[in-house]
Amino acid sequence: MELRRLRYFVAVAEARSVGKAAERLRMAQPPLSVQIRKLEAEIGAPLFRRGTRGMDLTAAGQALLVRAGEALALAADGVEAARAVAAGRRGRISVGYMFVLANAMLPRLIPELRRSIPGVDLEFAELSASTREARLLDRSVTVALCMPAIHHPEIQVARIGAQPFMLAMPIRSPLARLGAVPMAKLQGRPLIALPPPEQDPASSAVAALLRRHQVVMPVASRVETVHSAMSLVLAGEGLAIVPACAQLGAPRGIVFRALRDATDSIDIAVCWRRDTHSPLIRTFLKCAERVVARL
Amino acid sequence: MELRRLRYFVAVAEARSVGKAAERLRMAQPPLSVQIRKLEAEIGAPLFRRGTRGMDLTAAGQALLVRAGEALALAADGVEAARAVAAGRRGRISVGYMFVLANAMLPRLIPELRRSIPGVDLEFAELSASTREARLLDRSVTVALCMPAIHHPEIQVARIGAQPFMLAMPIRSPLARLGAVPMAKLQGRPLIALPPPEQDPASSAVAALLRRHQVVMPVASRVETVHSAMSLVLAGEGLAIVPACAQLGAPRGIVFRALRDATDSIDIAVCWRRDTHSPLIRTFLKCAERVVARL
DNA sequence: CATTGGCATACCGAAAACGTATGGGTTGAC
DNA sequence: GTCAACCCATACGTTTTCGGTATGCCAATG
Numbered sequence: 001m002e003l004r005r006l007r008y009f010v011a012v013a014e015a016r017s018v019g020k021a022a023e024r025l026r027m028a029q030p031p032l033s034v035q036i037r038k039l040e041a042e043i044g045a046p047l048f049r050r051g052t053r054g055m056d057l058t059a060a061g062q063a064l065l066v067r068a069g070e071a072l073a074l075a076a077d078g079v080e081a082a083r084a085v086a087a088g089r090r091g092r093i094s095v096g097y098m099f100v101l102a103n104a105m106l107p108r109l110i111p112e113l114r115r116s117i118p119g120v121d122l123e124f125a126e127l128s129a130s131t132r133e134a135r136l137l138d139r140s141v142t143v144a145l146c147m148p149a150i151h152h153p154e155i156q157v158a159r160i161g162a163q164p165f166m167l168a169m170p171i172r173s174p175l176a177r178l179g180a181v182p183m184a185k186l187q188g189r190p191l192i193a194l195p196p197p198e199q200d201p202a203s204s205a206v207a208a209l210l211r212r213h214q215v216v217m218p219v220a221s222r223v224e225t226v227h228s229a230m231s232l233v234l235a236g237e238g239l240a241i242v243p244a245c246a247q248l249g250a251p252r253g254i255v256f257r258a259l260r261d262a263t264d265s266i267d268i269a270v271c272w273r274r275d276t277h278s279p280l281i282r283t284f285l286k287c288a289e290r291v292v293a294r295l
Numbered sequence: 296m297e298l299r300r301l302r303y304f305v306a307v308a309e310a311r312s313v314g315k316a317a318e319r320l321r322m323a324q325p326p327l328s329v330q331i332r333k334l335e336a337e338i339g340a341p342l343f344r345r346g347t348r349g350m351d352l353t354a355a356g357q358a359l360l361v362r363a364g365e366a367l368a369l370a371a372d373g374v375e376a377a378r379a380v381a382a383g384r385r386g387r388i389s390v391g392y393m394f395v396l397a398n399a400m401l402p403r404l405i406p407e408l409r410r411s412i413p414g415v416d417l418e419f420a421e422l423s424a425s426t427r428e429a430r431l432l433d434r435s436v437t438v439a440l441c442m443p444a445i446h447h448p449e450i451q452v453a454r455i456g457a458q459p460f461m462l463a464m465p466i467r468s469p470l471a472r473l474g475a476v477p478m479a480k481l482q483g484r485p486l487i488a489l490p491p492p493e494q495d496p497a498s499s500a501v502a503a504l505l506r507r508h509q510v511v512m513p514v515a516s517r518v519e520t521v522h523s524a525m526s527l528v529l530a531g532e533g534l535a536i537v538p539a540c541a542q543l544g545a546p547r548g549i550v551f552r553a554l555r556d557a558t559d560s561i562d563i564a565v566c567w568r569r570d571t572h573s574p575l576i577r578t579f580l581k582c583a584e585r586v587v588a589r590l
Numbered sequence: 591c592a593t594t595g596g597c598a599t600a601c602c603g604a605a606a607a608c609g610t611a612t613g614g615g616t617t618g619a620c
Numbered sequence: 621g622t623c624a625a626c627c628c629a630t631a632c633g634t635t636t637t638c639g640g641t642a643t644g645c646c647a648a649t650g
Contacts, residue, residue, distance in 0.1 A: 001370050003298045004638090018597060031639045033597060043374055045381030049570060050597065052647050059573060060381040067373025071366045075296050078362025079338060086340030086355040275344060278354060299607090313628060326608045328628060345628065347616045 003075055005039045006068040009047065012036055013065050017054040088279035090119040095284070096127040096141035100226045100242065101268065103249030105145065105291050112287040120280060128224065129200040136273055143284055147243060148201050149269035156274045158285055161292035162265040163243035165209060166256045168233050173255075175239075180260040183213040190220035190238030192229045202266060206241045209264045230254055245295060268292055298370060300334045301363040304342065307331055308360050312349040383574035385414040390579070391422040391436035395521045395537070396563065398544030400440065400586055407582040415575060423519065424495040431568055438579055442538060443496050444564035451569045453580055456587035457560040458538035460504060461551045463528050468550075470534075475555040478508040485515035485533030487524045497561060501536045504559045525549055540590060563587055 008025065015021040018036065022029040040047050047061035057065060084090040093113075097106065106124070113122055127135060133150050135141040144150065149157040167181050175181050197204035210217060220238035223229050229240040234253050243266050247256045270288050272281050303320065310316040313331065317324040335342050342356035352360060379385040388408075392401065401419065408417055422430060428445050430436040439445065444452040462476050470476050492499035505512060515533035518524050524535045529548050538561050542551045565583050567576050 001298060001374055003296060003370070006370065006373075019595085028640055029596085030598075030600095030641080034599085035638085037598080043377050043381070045378060046572075047377065052596075054596075058381075059386050060377040063380040063386070064373045064377035067369050067376060071369035071373060074362050074366035074369060075298070075301065078301075078359045078366060079296055081362060082338050082342065082355040082359035083340060085358040086338070086353075091354050091358070277341075314626085323609050324627085325610085325629075325631095329630085330607080332629085347627075349627075 001042065003072060005035055005042070006072055008032055008035045009039055009061075010065065010068050010072065012048070012055060013057055013061060016056060020054075084119070086279075088117065088120070088283060091278070091280060092121040092123065093117075093143065093278075093280045093284060094123040094125065094141045095143055095145065096125050096132045096135055097145040098129065098132070098147060099126055100246050101145050101147060102126065104245035104295060105288070108291045108294065109287060112291060113284065116283050116287055117280060129195070129202070132271075136271060139273065139276070142276065142278070143270055143272045143281055145288065146269045146271050148205065148267045150271045154274055155271050158270045159267050160270055160285070160289045161268040161295065163245050163268060163295075164258065164265045165206065165241050165262065166244045166247070166258055168230065168240040168242055168246065168250065168254055168256055170234060170236055171253050171255050173239075175257065176255050178257060180258040182260045183215055183262055186210070186215050186217055186239070189217055191217035192232045192238045192240040193219045193222050194226070194229065195222060195224065202243075205264065205266050209241070209259075209262060212264075213262065296337065298367060300330055300337070301367060303327055303330045304334055304356075305360065305363050305367065307343070307350060308352055308356065311351060315349075379414070381574075383412065383415070383578060386573065386575060387416040387418065388412075388438065388573075388575045388579060389418040389420065389436045391420050391427045391430055391439040393424065393427070393440065393442060394421055395541050396440050396442060397421065399540035399590060400583070403586045403589065404582060407586060408579065411578050411582055412575060424490075424497070427566075431566060434568065434571070437571065437573070438565055438567045438576055440583065441564045441566050443500065443562045445566045449569055450566050453565045454562050455565055455580070455584045456563040456590065458540050458563060458590075459560045460501065460536050460554060460557065461539045461542070462554055463525065463535040463537055463541065463545065463549055463551055465529060465531055466548050466550050468534075470552065471550050473552060475553040477555045478510055478557055481505075481510050481512055481534070484512055486512035487527045487533045487535040488514045488517050489521070489524065490517060490519060497538075500559065500561050504536070504554075504557060507559075508557065 008021070011021040011025055012018055012032070015024060018033050019029045022032040025032065036048070043060070043064070045060045046058055047064060048055040049058055081090065110122065110124075113120075125135075125141060127141070127144070132141070132144045132146060133152060133155070136144055136150070136155060137152070147163065149159065151157070167175070167186070169175055175185060178185075193206070194200050194203045197207065217239070221232055223232060226240075226242055226246050229242065230246070230250050232238065233240050234251055241259075244256070250256070270285050303316070306316040306320055307313055307327070310319060313328050314324050317327040320327065331343070338355070338359070340355045341353055342359060343350040344353055376385065405417065405419075408415075420430075420436060422436070422439070427436070427439045427441060428447060428450070431439055431445070431450060432447070442458065444454065446452070462470070462481070464470055470480060473480075488501070489495050489498045492502065512534075516527055518527060521535075521537055521541050524537065525541070525545050527533065528535050529546055536554075539551070545551070565580050
């Protein structure tokens with residue numbers, strides 16, 4: 001069965017006449033007549049009663065008409081759906097983000113996305129540094145919000161901003177009295193560290209910062225997330241060096257201070273598979289850039 | 296859009312490979328490859344990612360796949376439905392019947408039909424003699440159960456049985472003591488008549504019966520249905536001459552007697568439009584014949 | 591009896607699809 | 621590192637299908 005036949009059939013059924021239907025289809029009457037007869041041969045039963053005043057559906061024709069109309073609509077809908085997805089008007093985008101960025105970005109990013117791509121389903125997943133890369137590669141997330149970027153030959157990176165490092169400490173810490181903390185003051189103080197560099201590249205940025213200023217901070221604890229780090233800082237276990245955006249959503253009782261004479265910052269980036277060519281990614285990127293610009 | 300393309304597309308999507316799909320479709324690989332690319336050109340977007348190990352659906356391809364599968368199923372279903380209707384395995388049959396036959400036939404006819412044509416929707420409508428013909432001609436009923444048959448050039452008739460006329464009277468009528476009533480005894484007695492012959496051909500059969508025996512019965516009342524006639528007989532307004540099957544469902548207090556030396560009977564027939572070629576009509580006819588044979 | 595309206599058939603040219611042969615890129619083995 | 625294997629893409633000739641024109645047949649109409 002071919003859709004052309006069904007289209008012709010529906011046209012003839014609606015016009016109740018081969019001639020009228022041929023006119024509407026902008027074709028000659030004889031080939032249309034032939035196609036209708038071929039359709040009847042294919043079904044194995046007459047679909048029309050031929051009268052002297054046109055054509056009239058038989059019961060079998062009526063049964064076919066309903067399904068034929070639906071099938072035509074579905075095929076057209078399928079084409080339109082595929083085009084809409086390809087154009088980024090519809091579809092689905094799954095975003096992997098890291099915990100630190102959630103409070104700073106999501107409340108602005110989500111409405112921005114809904115406004116820009118209203119027909120698109122959004123999904124968000126908080127993912128650790130190591131799983132973000134795997135989930136990008138197996139396509140279970142479309143894009144990842146990273147700090148810093150993921151480096152991998154299959155993964156494309158777009159830097160959308162940067163965050164300076166800041167020192168997080170309990171409000172009653174002596175350092176809290178300073179406006180900005182000189183690096184030298186960190187010497188020997190206990191550090192609440194994130195997972196080692198091979199699991200979380202943010203750690204290596206912190207390590208490089210300390211090394212460059214020749215500061216040694218003993219690692220008091222290693223934690224998985226910035227949220228956990230804040231808890232330990234609040235408990236007086238040590239200090240944490242975290243991106244500035246961690247201030248948003250940090251518990252009361254913790255204060256943040258800039259690190260004087262440290263201009264280090266950590267990149268915020270959007271990452272996605274190179275072979276994912278969805279226009280949704282460009283749109284997502286634009287939205288994320290706008291949000292980061294207002295941080 | 297043509298279904299061939301969609302079939303090929305679904306095959307390639309499921310096989311995740313042009314070569315494998317071509318094998319399953321029993322065709323060569325290159326033309327399949329060409330068709331897929333033509334489909335992509337028609338959509339205006341790639342539907343597959345070409346890897347070194349086969350083909351993989353893009354998001355747009357996934358959107359199309361769902362609808363394509365449904366459209367294919369619907370088209371196949373439409374063909375099957377049309378064939379089933381043409382073969383009488385499915386469909387709808389609308390039966391116009393007359394009131395007198397209802398009690399005698401329907402309780403047996405309906406189960407018989409449900410058993411013979413389980414996939415077919417049944418509809419029953421009690422119709423007067425005049426409307427039965429009109430409803431057959433405008434196809435709002437498929438067949439009619441008639442007594443006697445409808446005569447019309449467009450209408451086909453199949454006689455399935457006959458009913459002798461009987462006399463209906465109140466139980467206390469003096470005639471009720473006789474086993475069979477001689478025609479002569481009817482002379483001068485009041486008759487409860489049905490509509491005149493031009494509206495109800497059954498009346499003319501009764502009139503012919505009386506005329507042949509040279510019996511005159513004054514018309515006490517004219518009523519529309521046998522049911523009404525029974526009520527008037529019960530009320531003592533007169534006698535009624537009705538087909539024997541009217542006994543079923545007649546009210547208590549009415550008795551029926553054969554008419555001695557009157558062999559007249561009235562045909563029971565199934566009528567339908569000549570140009571209605573549904574096999575359901577043959578099946579209906581067989582069922583009705585079986586039911587009438589057991590009356 | 592001629593005319594009109596509507597569908598069916600015949601034939602021809604055009605378009606689409608299929609098959610065979612072949613090219614090109616990547617993977618994996620020796 | 622070369623070679624074979626695998627898989628998709630392209631090219632070209634052949635066949636099938638489709639659409640257009642011309643025409644025939646039938647019934648209804650005046």
